[in-house]
Amino acid sequence: DIDDVGHKYHLELVLEDILDKDSTVNCTAEVLYHLGNKNIAPDVQFTIEGELKNTDEADNIFYNRIKSLEKELVAENIPDSHGNVSPEMEPIHLLAWVASGYVIWQNSTENTKFQLAQIKHVKQVKRSDEYLEFDYLILLHEMVSQEIIPWQMTVLWHPQHGVQVTQ
Numbered sequence: 001d002i003d004d005v006g007h008k009y010h011l012e013l014v015l016e017d018i019l020d021k022d023s024t025v026n027c028t029a030e031v032l033y034h035l036g037n038k039n040i041a042p043d044v045q046f047t048i049e050g051e052l053k054n055t056d057e058a059d060n061i062f063y064n065r066i067k068s069l070e071k072e073l074v075a076e077n078i079p080d081s082h083g084n085v086s087p088e089m090e091p092i093h094l095l096a097w098v099a100s101g102y103v104i105w106q107n108s109t110e111n112t113k114f115q116l117a118q119i120k121h122v123k124q125v126k127r128s129d130e131y132l133e134f135d136y137l138i139l140l141h142e143m144v145s146q147e148i149i150p151w152q153m154t155v156l157w158h159p160q161h162g163v164q165v166t167q
Helices: 056-067 087-107
Strands: 006-016 024-034 043-049 074-078 114-125 132-142 147-158 162-165
Touching: 056 132, 074 087, 087 114, 087 132, 087 147, 087 162, 114 147
Parallel strands: none
Antiparallel strands: 006 024, 024 043, 074 114, 114 132, 132 147, 147 162
16 A cells, blocks of 8 residues: 555566467566546556567568458457357457457556457458558456446557557
């Protein structure tokens, strides 16, 4: 407890590479939840010991595949009702997973535990620059209350510039 500021937590954890389950790195983090004002995202400082697998090749394959589509990508219900994600939709799912992490961080309190449940709908937005843009309607599962919360987010992505949630 930090008087008149908030609650600070020190975490030590192991991160598992989602693409390579055998690859892990140690991580330490400090998370500060501010008192009173629920509109302020927690402050997070972290250190990672080591590196996770480089995804440049897979990122470029996905980027080039999407850029070469004649029509903008549109998809629904990822994963499906059986929990399956088709291989061609896996990068779309991973992109939503990363972007939803930002949404979760920005809207977390000490009393919430959000998790991406499903991409209800995703639509690629046509752009004239090198970025890919996707409008997602995701379902977040709030584990404490068991509420399913629909959330609209717009995501920009480029393999060299990373992920940005613009809305």
